[in-house]
Amino acid sequence: MSDQARHDPDHPDAQRATNGADDCGDLYTRGIHGGDHADQYGALTTPIYANATYEYETATNLGGPHRYSRMSEPTREDLESVLRELEGGTHASAFASGMAAVDAVLSLVSAGDHVVAGDSLYAETHDLLTDVYPRYGVEVTHVDMTDPSAVQAETREETALVYAESPTNPLLQITDIEAVAAVADGADAVLAVDNTFASPVLQQPLEIGADVVVESLTKYLGGHSDAIAGAVVTDDEALGERIARIQYTRGAIPGPFECFLIRRGAKTLGARMDRHCENARAVAEKLDGHPAVETVYYPGLPSHPGHDVAARQMTDFGGMVALELHGGVEAATSFVAAMETFTIAESLGGVESLVEVPAAMTHQDLSARELDAAGIDEGLVRLSVGIERRADLLADVSRGLEAAT
Ligand SMILES: Cc1ncc(COP(=O)(O)O)c(C=O)c1O
Numbered sequence: 001m002s003d004q005a006r007h008d009p010d011h012p013d014a015q016r017a018t019n020g021a022d023d024c025g026d027l028y029t030r031g032i033h034g035g036d037h038a039d040q041y042g043a044l045t046t047p048i049y050a051n052a053t054y055e056y057e058t059a060t061n062l063g064g065p066h067r068y069s070r071m072s073e074p075t076r077e078d079l080e081s082v083l084r085e086l087e088g089g090t091h092a093s094a095f096a097s098g099m100a101a102v103d104a105v106l107s108l109v110s111a112g113d114h115v116v117a118g119d120s121l122y123a124e125t126h127d128l129l130t131d132v133y134p135r136y137g138v139e140v141t142h143v144d145m146t147d148p149s150a151v152q153a154e155t156r157e158e159t160a161l162v163y164a165e166s167p168t169n170p171l172l173q174i175t176d177i178e179a180v181a182a183v184a185d186g187a188d189a190v191l192a193v194d195n196t197f198a199s200p201v202l203q204q205p206l207e208i209g210a211d212v213v214v215e216s217l218t219k220y221l222g223g224h225s226d227a228i229a230g231a232v233v234t235d236d237e238a239l240g241e242r243i244a245r246i247q248y249t250r251g252a253i254p255g256p257f258e259c260f261l262i263r264r265g266a267k268t269l270g271a272r273m274d275r276h277c278e279n280a281r282a283v284a285e286k287l288d289g290h291p292a293v294e295t296v297y298y299p300g301l302p303s304h305p306g307h308d309v310a311a312r313q314m315t316d317f318g319g320m321v322a323l324e325l326h327g328g329v330e331a332a333t334s335f336v337a338a339m340e341t342f343t344i345a346e347s348l349g350g351v352e353s354l355v356e357v358p359a360a361m362t363h364q365d366l367s368a369r370e371l372d373a374a375g376i377d378e379g380l381v382r383l384s385v386g387i388e389r390r391a392d393l394l395a396d397v398s399r400g401l402e403a404a405t
Contacts, residue, residue: 091240098216
């Protein structure tokens with residue numbers, strides 16, 4: 001949201017801020033005070049319960065709320081209660097990584113079921129859908145998720161799951177969640193949305209029709225690039241119970257230290273997202289129209305094909321920007337090498353700015369044909385814009401552009 005919109009409640013962008021959650025400002029407060037935190041000593045911060053098992057009162061009477069830490073434990077329970085509040089769900093399960101969370105969602109389907117998935121997804125999600133689940137008798141069709149009619153055309157009686165990412169990694173494509181939810185509903189399929197790039201502060205998929213939200217907590221929720229974790233949140237009791245059972249039986253749980261770090265990150269999520277968005281907007285505007293730049297991918301630019309949908313379903317456009325340079329891979333390599341404040345690394349959503357070339361880094365496991373099908377050019381550069389001083393980031397982008405020209 002622009003500064004003008006933020007300070008003028010009648011500005012149309014400020015109205016968008018009330019989409020999704022009952023009030024965006026409330027999410028800032030809930031990130032700090034939300035959850036079921038309660039400590040017997042009155043500790044302000046939920047402690048790290050480094051503990052595996054719990055004493056029963058008798059063989060037939062547990063006596064307390066926890067039995068064994070793979071099933072539940074206080075630090076994780078506190079995190080899950082905050083995630084429930086932030087995503088507007090009734091059930092949240094935390095996982096050992098974003099991928100463990102994605103896998104839990106995909107394992108809702110059975111042999112003989114059909115999945116309609118986006119054709120441009122995070123590389124490992126794509127791998128699970130193409131290399132793993134088909135081996136268990138699940139059929140997957142990849143579609144252009146930006147086009148609800150394409151999703152409609154591919155759904156059939158066996159379709160049990162529609163799986164979307166919005167915005168997508170790395171091309172920042174936008175799915176019209178409400179429209180795709182209507183299609184999934186009509187097909188009696190579950191709609192799962194990966195909310196990693198937006199975070200619950202910018203987008204509330206459950207509120208606009210998704211059945212399940214999945215996200216990598218490693219990114220914006222944690223916010224400091226120091227913990228790996230993931231989550232699944234839903235407002236459907238039956239789905240929530242099935243996911244909790246998958247969490248317990250498969251056992252891909254985050255440890256209490258990771259839960260503590262992510263819960264701490266949630267306290268500053270709102271403040272960080274404001275700054276990520278403002279910095280990313282400035283970077284995208286600087287790149288847009290520069291003679292060395294062929295294409296900028298940022299949903300906040302009016303020229304982005306998903307801009308109108310993003311403006312409707314998100315409160316702001318996020319901290320991720322991607323670009324292609326006229327000089328292709330060579331120019332991309334020079335651009336990246338010249339940067340000083342942006343670090344060359346995978347991942348995103350941390351306070352520090354990162355730069356990467358998806359075809360060579362995050363998406364390196366995709367074949368040339370798969371990269372092509374996903375629309376990922378070899379020279380595509382992805383920026384995770386951090387919360388450093390904006391002038392320093394813009395100076396770094398200038399250095400990159402100069403080197404690429
Ligand atoms: C959109 C998206 N979903 C899921 C994941 C997987 O998360 P994790 O690395 O925590 O397993 C990533 C990781 O980059 C991602 O970008």
